[in-house]
Amino acid sequence: MNEESREQRNSIRIKDRVLLSYQPVSQREYEETIKDYMDGVEDPWVDTCHPAFQKDIKPHLKNIREKDKDLASVLEILDQKLNLVLGMIGSDDACEKSNVPNKLYKVDLSAKGIGLKNGKKFEKDTLLRLNIGLLPEHYFFTCFGKVVRMEKKKDGYFMGIKFIWITDDDEEKLIEHIFSRQVIYLRMRRKQMEEKRD
Numbered sequence: 001m002n003e004e005s006r007e008q009r010n011s012i013r014i015k016d017r018v019l020l021s022y023q024p025v026s027q028r029e030y031e032e033t034i035k036d037y038m039d040g041v042e043d044p045w046v047d048t049c050h051p052a053f054q055k056d057i058k059p060h061l062k063n064i065r066e067k068d069k070d071l072a073s074v075l076e077i078l079d080q081k082l083n084l085v086l087g088m089i090g091s092d093d094a095c096e097k098s099n100v101p102n103k104l105y106k107v108d109l110s111a112k113g114i115g116l117k118n119g120k121k122f123e124k125d126t127l128l129r130l131n132i133g134l135l136p137e138h139y140f141f142t143c144f145g146k147v148v149r150m151e152k153k154k155d156g157y158f159m160g161i162k163f164i165w166i167t168d169d170d171e172e173k174l175i176e177h178i179f180s181r182q183v184i185y186l187r188m189r190r191k192q193m194e195e196k197r198d
Contacts, residue, residue: 114130141174
């Protein structure tokens with residue numbers, strides 16, 4: 001795929017609902033997290049996993065995906081669901097303390113970023129750690145973004161966030177999700193137009 005095609009594919013934007021949590025991080029925290037990930041020291045995306053089960057299955061899933069893509073997808077979803085459940089074990093407010101995205105937001109979503117209504121004002125260029133759950137797949141991932149737009153609205157603010165770091169695997173899953181939602185929207189529109197004609 002050439003660069004222009006990739007750019008077009010990443011620019012497709014949809015209206016969607018996702019599970020989401022986000023926290024401001026310092027430049028230092030961001031850089032240290034990415035460095036640790038790149039060095040293989042730790043996987044920052046398993047915060048919600050019980051310590052006894054933090055062995056990474058991604059290399060195994062990659063091998064399975066080469067043989068059976070559907071089976072790998074099912075196993076990946078099951079693994080994430082188990083991680084979320086295990087992450088909530090231990091205390092009543094574990095969901096609040098963990099990075100589990102537990103609030104549903106209406107968003108504008110693309111592979112380049114996310115836009116949402118927010119009650120709190122963030123300064124432009126604020127770095128955010130984003131924990132996103134795509135529905136109905138229940139695919140959860142963590143990425144980093146930067147606030148690039150903040151507009152005052154009647155009921156709060158509209159915040160535009162540009163993704164500045166996302167793993168290749170998570171970006172691919174996000175693009176697949178966007179395309180599948182777009183297909184559903186197009187089918188619904190076509191059906192509505194046909195009903196109006198009848």
